[in-house]
Amino acid sequence: KTFRIAAVPADGVGREVVAAGREVLDALASAGDFAFDWAEFDWGCDYYQRTGRMMAEDGLDQLKAFDAVYFGAVGWPSVPDHVSLWGLRLAVCQGFDQWANVRPVRFLPGVTSPLRKADHVPLDWVVVRENSEGEYAGLGGRNLAARGPGSEVAVQSSLFTEAGCERIIRYAFELAATRERKHVTSVTKSNAQQFGMVLWDDVFRRVAAEYPHVDSDSCLVDAMAARFVLRPEELSVVVASNLHADILSDLGSALAGSLGLAASANLNPERRFPSMFEPVHGSAPDIAGQGIANPIGAIGSAALMLDHLGLPDEAARLERAIEATTAAGVLPRDLGGTASTKEIALAVIDSLG
Ligand code: NAI
Ligand code: MG
Numbered sequence: 001k002t003f004r005i006a007a008v009p010a011d012g013v014g015r016e017v018v019a020a021g022r023e024v025l026d027a028l029a030s031a032g033d034f035a036f037d038w039a040e041f042d043w044g045c046d047y048y049q050r051t052g053r054m055m056a057e058d059g060l061d062q063l064k065a066f067d068a069v070y071f072g073a074v075g076w077p078s079v080p081d082h083v084s085l086w087g088l089r090l091a092v093c094q095g096f097d098q099w100a101n102v103r104p105v106r107f108l109p110g111v112t113s114p115l116r117k118a119d120h121v122p123l124d125w126v127v128v129r130e131n132s133e134g135e136y137a138g139l140g141g142r143n144l145a146a147r148g149p150g151s152e153v154a155v156q157s158s159l160f161t162e163a164g165c166e167r168i169i170r171y172a173f174e175l176a177a178t179r180e181r182k183h184v185t186s187v188t189k190s191n192a193q194q195f196g197m198v199l200w201d202d203v204f205r206r207v208a209a210e211y212p213h214v215d216s217d218s219c220l221v222d223a224m225a226a227r228f229v230l231r232p233e234e235l236s237v238v239v240a241s242n243l244h245a246d247i248l249s250d251l252g253s254a255l256a257g258s259l260g261l262a263a264s265a266n267l268n269p270e271r272r273f274p275s276m277f278e279p280v281h282g283s284a285p286d287i288a289g290q291g292i293a294n295p296i297g298a299i300g301s302a303a304l305m306l307d308h309l310g311l312p313d314e315a316a317r318l319e320r321a322i323e324a325t326t327a328a329g330v331l332p333r334d335l336g337g338t339a340s341t342k343e344i345a346l347a348v349i350d351s352l353g
Helices: 012-032 045-051 059-066 081-095 162-177 194-210 221-230 242-256 296-308 312-327 343-352
Strands: 002-010 035-040 068-073 102-108 122-131 134-142 154-159 183-188 217-221 239-242 263-267 275-279
Touching: 002 012, 002 081, 012 035, 012 068, 012 081, 012 296, 012 312, 012 343, 035 221, 045 081, 045 296, 059 162, 068 081, 068 296, 081 134, 081 263, 081 275, 102 154, 102 296, 122 162, 122 343, 134 183, 162 183, 162 194, 162 239, 183 194, 194 296, 217 221, 221 239, 221 242, 239 242, 263 296, 275 296, 296 312, 296 343
Parallel strands: 002 035, 002 068, 068 275, 122 239, 183 217, 183 239
Antiparallel strands: 102 122, 102 263, 134 154, 263 275
């Protein structure tokens, strides 16, 4: 079988890590009975400089025909970040109703975690992020006609719908039911945000009652940040709103060793539209162009894509190859090693077995 994949490397290290991930995927395919038919799109901040748009006007129509989108990262100092993010990454996530953003956090062998006890504690959780509404619903505006300096007011509202809360919470319970530790922790700030997040809590209690074999608890986001650091071994599936899960998943990946390690899937679970697979990190302008970016987040995202394409054995093979690579001490700069982006990709390919 041939899978049609749209590669959108976009900006900065996104280009470097997507190139590395593509090499690994092609190596995997050449040894298997499937193939990837790639189309690469040059959308991103350079494209914006040329055209005034982050992606083609009919970009979503162009992507619709693909089995999946393999994404790098958006953002470059030449374009305001809210323009680049909304113009490309959020346009795809929201346009294709990729309402579940799944972000696994795992402790890899050979990687030193800032958590002292991490050598003994197997970190293994999944952050499930609501990816279609919440704080990133894009509702609000600025009072640009404000009278005089210092008088402007801006409103940024969150949107929580019962249906939106229910589908992501249910997704989290279904996922937890497949894991060894059948536990879901819901994260809100419903003491201070008394409308949307209280609705979320109500829906969470209702859905939890339908899953008697999955344990659950609720935690306020500030306490959760501390719990990530102090008692990470308690966690299995963590479900949270768009903003909270965004922050917690960066914290989680840093605790596992580096932001460069973290993989993610933006899923349209109904499969009406393609899903998108991307590392959690951004375009890292501070290290872009040097060939030293950590590609493990992007390669792990490729494994999530294989799983989504119906190749779970290949996904597991790729996960094992990543573990063998870090266990052998082939580590990028951000993990204290010296290996380049390309060297890590080659080491993963060598470890595919
Ligand atoms: P960032 O994730 O790009 O970088 C944060 C820090 O982590 C930097 O020190 C960077 O060098 C390091 N880092 C990130 N990825 C790495 C990798 N693969 N290997 C080694 N080190 C890595 O976040 P930052 O600096 O806040 O944002 C930079 C740009 O990326 C901005 O334009 C922002 O809007 C955009 N961004 C895009 C995202 C996306 O496309 N999904 C997500 C987050 C930020
Ligand atoms: Mg983020």
